[in-house]
Amino acid sequence: MGVHCAECRPGHLPECGELGEPVWLVKENDHVVKGAARDGRIVAELDGTRLPLRVADRFFLAAHSGESRISPRIDGGLLALGCAGGLLAELIVEEEIALTPDVRPSGNGRCPDFLAWTVLREIRRESGxxxxxxxxxxxQTAVEKVRCRLVLVDVLREVPVSGGLRGGSAAAWRIADEHRGNTTADLEELFTGTETATGNGLITVPERLAEITFALLVRETGALRHLRLSKQAQRQGDFRMDSWESLLPGTLRSLVHEIAVARGRPAITPRR
Structure with a gap:
């Protein structure tokens, strides 16, 4: 597989000969809106408000801590695995990919953002x-790419740091938007808020699938135990996540299963 990773940073618009016009199509609740290129940057717009964070974005933030500079709560391999799982989960929720059992494209290719589009393009090119x-x-590259996306939507901000005696330069990142970057509060609400799932049917609402998959990724990578959740949220979260697993569509169950296996812990049996 070959990947052409555009450098993402403030003031830089990713370039791709196959992308066409510098317009970012964003699908939210089945409405497609545009994000305009302003001063070399992609700025997403939706009714005058910022777009919600996606699965990989939420996982990245939950897996990091720190105020002036963020640092991972978990080891690099698990961080990369969770970000990769989040990127695939986004395409599954949008019904852009399916398992047959190999990963294959299944939608119309109208991805909600540039990063999702590049991942889908790779899947289309490399079948089987x-x-x-x-x-x-x-x-291999998921952490950097997700971090870039968070910088582009102004959730993270780069903080230059000195290279010290080595004479070089390095970079760190901090949370630029505390409200959107507080994924611990999001999980607390998810675990303790009113449960909307009823009956024994599969969960099908895209936003619900996204937030539940995010929670399961945080658990399966071990990041959950590093979060400062209330005891009530911990207890209810454990119970709810166990029940949610059986209500996920088979493709998302398989994704959670693979991540659990990769971490080396007992996993649920994927639904066939």
């Missing part, structure tokens, strides 16, 4: 690979 292969492949 299973879910585990794609997780391993995407994990």
């Amino acid at each position: 690979h299973d879910l585990r292969t794609w997780l391993e492949y995407l994990a």
Whole structure:
């Protein structure tokens, strides 16, 4: 598989000969809106408000801590695995990919953002690979790409730091938007808020699938135990996540299963 990773940073618009016009199509609640290129940057717009964070974005933030500079709560391999899983989950929720059992494109290609589009493009080019292969492949660059997306939407901000005696320069990042970057509060609300799921049917609402998959990724990578959740949220979260697993569509269950296996812990049996 070959990947052409555009450098993402403030003041830089990713370039791709196949992308066409510098317009970012964003699908939110089945409405497609545009994000305009302003001063070389992609700025998403939706009724005058910022777009909600996506699965990989939420995972990245939950897996980091710190105020002036963020640092990972978990080891780099698990961080990369969770970000890769988040990117695939986004395409699954949008019904852009399916498992047959290999990963294959299944939608119309109208991805909600540039990063999702580049991942889907790779999947379209490289057919015949299973879910585990794609997780391993995407994990090579997923952390950097998700971080770039968070910088582009002004959730993270780069903080230059001195290279010290080595004479070089380095970079760190901090949370630029405390409200959107507080994924611990999001999980607290998810675990303790009113449960909307009823009956024994599968969960099908896209936003609900996204937030539940985010929570399961945080658990399966071990990041959950590092979050400062209330005891009530911890207890209810454990109970709810166990029940949510059986209500996920088979493709998302398989994704959670592969990540659990990769971490080396007992996993649920994927639904066939």
